[in-house]
Ligand SMILES: Cc1ncc(C[n+]2csc(CCOP(=O)(O)OP(=O)(O)O)c2C)c(N)n1
């Protein structure tokens with residue numbers, strides 16, 4: 001298929017529909033509005049349903065119902081709205097239902113701002129909702145990768161029966177890039193024999209539920225079902241990009257939009273003869289811990305760059321386990337890191353000034 | 355020997371966990387009988403609330419979905435939009451529907467969502483141990499209103515049926531009670547009507563059912579029924595607020 005130039009938010013919608021998503025429940029919030037707007041335009045054409053809910057709380061609970069009823073379903077929001085969705089995400093994770101949730105992150109806390117940010121890393125990877133649960137979090141850095149991962153997300157959600165989150169930022173949502181909708185490599189997907197579509201008198205009732213009032217039953221549910229599949233996902237679904245990790249004076253770690261800026265900074269450093277590596281997590285959960293084992297004694301330090309005051313850096317520290325110092329450079333509130341500042345940080349680490 | 359009375363096919367054989375004399379059980383049976391009589395058990399999907407009836411998913415003999423507190427109408431919306439031919443109902447208490455879930459119920463009604471809501475108003479939070487609900491009567495004591503509800507402090511009890519009947523999408527709104535046999539019969543009729551309206555695709559329907567909570571009211575079951583009749587009926591008048599035909 002030929003490449004077409006699309007705006008990020010609309011490309012996400014197009015990818016979802018290509019992946020068979022026929023249901024979308026959302027609530028307006030900048031900077032993701034073009035996504036629900038696109039869905040309201042396009043879903044009726046494929047006999048799907050777009051519904052503007054009364055709130056993000058209602059939207060995610062509509063997703064909960066639709067996912068239980070067997071649909072491929074999506075919702076999207078931005079940071080303050082995503083905070084409201086956490087209740088529903090916890091229920092969906094607990095009841096083991098598939099769905100795809102998009103967060104086009106903006107600055108916070110509170111109403112914050114409307115410019116790009118990465119300050120919802122904790123919320124996305126630690127679970128903003130209650131209880132022992134996880135969900136896959138994809139953080140694409142280009143629109144092509146975004147559409148690929150949105151399509152993949154529906155399969156992953158169905159395969160593991162869990163919510164999958166796409167984390168972008170105002171930049172991902174608003175920028176335009178050429179994209180191509182490729183055929184996915186097929187996954188073996190389990191039959192949805194657990195859905196609430198009416199027994200038709202032919203089977204026992206299906207029950208969608210996250211309540212296990214007996215503590216032993218709940219512990220078994222969490223350990224034997226949820227944790228067991230989380231371990232498989234950590235084994236099989238980790239995605240990352242690595243560049244020059246084994247031979248670097250400094251290894252940078254960055255995801256999403258920020259990783260593109262870091263790549264520019266790295267190119268500049270290389271032009272000056274420095275050896276700089278990059279680890280770009282594509283899945284924020286499961287986090288690519290193992291690739292950090294490749295970092296050699298030669299490396300002087302790690303530099304985590306984020307559009308936040310430092311959230312992913314916790315995972316970087318866990319991954320490097322104290323072997324190397326971990327430094328941080330970040331801008332927040334919707335401010336974008338400047339490549340020159342990153343170059344300066346890299347040089348300081350390489351030169352032992354830090 | 356001829357069978358003169360049998361458990362409705364709409365209920366499973368699971369024993370109710372409700373307190374002795376609690377009218378949640380009566381209401382379950384009425385809903386289940388209606389589903390059986392309308393022959394829709396095979397296409398019914400119920401949404402259970404958070405409250406004493408949280409285990410409704412174990413009792414109704416059809417597909418069930420357990421919602422978060424107050425969110426049943428949103429969950430039901432998701433189900434109904436995916437399977438427009440299914441018969442979707444929510445079963446909710448007054449804390450669930452009239453407090454934490456007010457936005458969800460008002461907007462489900464407002465969209466004219468083709469679902470049926472069974473709203474059990476017992477003027478108290480049963481499950482959490484008798485705290486004040488938006489529906490708690492003036493002067494009624496609750497664990498968080500130990501001196502009795504004071505309108506100056508926390509407003510007048512919320513009249514949900516009256517409120518919803520101002521919304522165009524709510525095609526059927528009726529308040530009934532289960533404090534005696536004749537009212538139980540009327541309750542069943544109202545429930546049937548509400549489901550029939552869903553089957554005809556006419557819009558949103560709600561049956562508000564005045565119900566007892568002898569445990570948290572601190573009464574025997576019989577005292578509870580009498581208290582409902584003497585105190586709840588004057589403030590929450592029974593009757594139909596909206597039926598299709600009258601709406602247009
Ligand atoms: C988000 C959330 N808040 C509070 C609770 C605790 N809670 C459980 S049941 C309930 C009230 C139930 O009262 P009602 O809806 O009147 O039903 P009843 O038990 O009287 O049948 C509350 C507050 C909860 N489970 N979830």
Ligand code: SF4
Pocket residue numbers: 371372373375376377378406476480481566567568569570
């Ligand atoms: S606490 Fe009240 S509402 Fe709950 S089961 Fe007991 S009597 Fe019924």
